[in-house]
Amino acid sequence: MARIMHVTALIVAAGSGTRMGGDLPKQYARIGGKAVLAHAVDALLSHSKIDAVRVVIGEGQEDIAREALEWRDVGDFIIGGATRNESTRNGLAAVETSHVLVHDAARPFCPPEVIDRLVETLDGDAVAVVPVLAVADTMARLDDGGLGEAVSRDGLVKVQTPQGFRTEQLLDVLEQSDLAGAAATDEASVIRAAGLPVVTVEGHAKLEKLTTPADWARAAREMEQDMVPRTGMGFDVHAFAGPGPIILGGIEIAHEKGLAGHSDADVLLHAITDALLGAAGLGDIGEHFPPSDPQWKGAASDQFLVHAAKLVRAGGGTIDHVDATVICEAPKVGPHRAAMRTRIAGILELPEASVSVKATTTEKLGFAGRKEGIACQAVANIRMASA
CATH class of the missing domain: 3.30.1330.50 (2-C-methyl-D-erythritol 2,4-cyclodiphosphate synthase)
Incomplete structure (x- = not known):
């Protein structure tokens, strides 16, 4: 049976990447000779269940984004806003498909099996679906700079991207929610705050976010192994x-x-x-x-x-x-x-x-x-x- 649902991958790359250090936003720095953003785009462009890829960038980043992506077909760049959700809303307004996968540019290596799981779940009429990984480390609170009370890791997961949604519904929720400002760190948080269910699928270790120089070194080592x-x-x-x-x-x-x-x-x-x-x-x-x-x-x-x-x-x-x-x-x-x-x-x-x-x-x-x-x-x- 032919697939009726169509999916756009929306990569949000409007951040400044200040925690990584240096003048170049981390999404434009290179791993293995290719910009982090280009890695993220390629993983999604190459997947048969993704119909289009669009990219949200920061104002004034057009030239550096064009240099990073070269020949890749991502349509016109979408200019983001002052917050993550502003940028996502700007991107969603340009999406023409019924469903969308919203992805962080700082997660450059997206395995195809994760996309398969997300799209299959969306095709089953889920409102929202996110990849997660169980927390393996011991968890504890800090107490005046020292190690405080241990926290049970039972039921704790790390939430990753891409996150899948019905496009119009996500846009409506983002526009109406009080969490549409700086407080929300991802789109699934806003969906949950609106009282809507979020389904989870198995994520992948390769989807860990690049935030610090140590993350960067880890990603480079992982790429070398492949x-x-x-x-x-x-x-x-x-x-x-x-x-x-x-x-x-x-x-x-x-x-x-x-x-x-x-x-x-x-x-x-x-x-x-x-x-x-x-x-x-x-x-x-x-x-x-x-x-x-x-x-x-x-x-x-x-x-x-x-x-x-x-x-x-x-x-x-x-x-x-x-x-x-x-x-x-x-x-x-x-x-x-x-x-x-x-x-x-x-x-x-x-x-x-x-x-x-x-x-x-x-x-x-x-x-x-x-x-x-x-x-x-x-x-x-x-x-x-x-x-």
Whole structure:
């Protein structure tokens, strides 16, 4: 039977994240090369039972949110308010589906089975449904700064997000409730205060909220455990043609001859680009930037490398190291190696220690030995989530 209920995931990302420290709100900081907000969006966008994802951001955060989410389809950003519930109300006003999952951007890793449980419960006519985890630790009250009376943990749970609701009903309750100000920390609290039932389903440890630097370190470790190393190889060659200079490793090098190619013929950046695409299983440079396409005629090759790096990171990957060997008799690479390394590290947003550039000759054998052109081979090591 076809599914009649439609669901929008509404991610509330309007906070300032002051408890995390630093100037950047925590939802825009990166874990594994990808913004926390992007992790949250990807988990929901990829789920078959989510029809749309919308994002509520703080006023003035449009540029940083756009940079964090890049190509992801979340519609126009919704501007939040001064409180959590103001932001949620603004978001709900833009939701066009019958049901909504309201999610904290600071919970970046939402397992698909939790979404399954929420949607299935909503489809059973629940007013509201939230994921919860039983409290395992001993609980106690503080008494003048010391440990006071123990509190029974029987029946205590930690309430997580996403939280599922009927869209119109949640909006009505938020608009009418006295708890719609700063006092309410989540939408389920407002629903309960209105006397409406809230159903619970099993949550997940991965939905723990990022609040402190220690939480951040924990999330990074958990992500590392789910990632596997992958290696890609790249190779490119360009013939000498026309007058110099040449572009190699993103820098200009004086030479009596230039390199033939549809773009700027930067053989070093092309090889690294192919290595990154290969490691991520994303084809080769020709598929992404066809030489038959006139828009790439004379194009600077740094944009090819930026594109490959963004694709790796958009897939949740981390670039660990790139190593390249330039093969030619001339020009001499040694005097320019440091500058190339610095330039490539800058393009890839990596420390220079993660970039290696070497050079060799073919002992005057073959086309490189005859000074007919330059070749380059590259290896890229990345980590990506296991399939």
